[in-house]
Amino acid sequence: MSTTESARQPVVILSCSLNPRSRSHKLALAAEAFLRASDQPVELIDLADHDLPMCGGVGSFDHPAVKTLTETIQAAGAILVSAPVYNYDLNAAAKNAMELTGSGWTEKPVGFLCAAGGTMSYMSAIGFANSLMFDFRCHIIPRFVYCIRDDFTDAGEPGPEITARVEALAASAVDLTRALAWVRENPR
Structure with a gap:
């Protein structure tokens, strides 16, 4: 796959809250809006809209929703996990x-x-990130967004500082996807 082709792989945003008023979902929507405005392919997956079985149950990996989600993840150039803590x-x-x-x-x-x-759980993504690094050799983007209720407007939208950080993270995902594609095309 060429660098140009990999640049067109979508950034998949996995919105993991099952709450329809979720602040983490608002972060996912902000990332999606930025990527679309930047003419980057993006796919937002809202887990609240998917009937996923619990992993490890009989037939869980054969469930049609799991197969579809797996194909989407495999086709991604990068993944942004948007989740509540x-x-x-x-x-x-x-x-x-x-x-x-x-x-x-x-x-x-x-x-x-x-x-x-609250502010005290800002390292909470580390366990999940460690699993991704060690189990699947993922490249964890060191710029991440962590916010609390005070970082949102009275209307429930991400404030300007958080929006800027969401956009920087989304841009980093695109840049890293392109850089990795170049490295893979130009082995030593």
């Missing part, structure tokens, strides 16, 4: 989606958009 970790829906789609994540750039209740 519960008990110092990303929510269970995020982990379940990762476990179900497994090797589809292999060697992809991955970034994080996290919405939490």
Whole structure:
């Protein structure tokens, strides 16, 4: 795949909250809007719209929704995980989606958009990121977004500082996807 072709691979945004009023979903929407405005291919997957089985159950990997999601993850140039933080970790829906789609994540750039209740869980994505690095050799984008309720406007939208950070993360995902494609095309 050429650098030009890989640049056209979509950034998949995995919105992991199952709450329709989720702040993490608002972060996902902001990333999607930025990528579309930048003429980058993007696909937003809202897990609230998908009936995924729990990983490890009988037939879970053969479920049609899992097969579709796995194909989408495999086709991605990069993945942005947008998730709420519960008990110092990303929510269970995020982990379940990762476990179900497994090797589809292999060697992809991955970034994080996290919405939490307080400021003390800012390292909460590390366990998820470690799993991606060690299990699937993902390239974790060191720029990530972590925000709390105060970072949103009264209307519930990300404030200007958070929006700028979301946009910087999305741009980094595109840049890293292109850089990795170039490296793969130009081996030593």
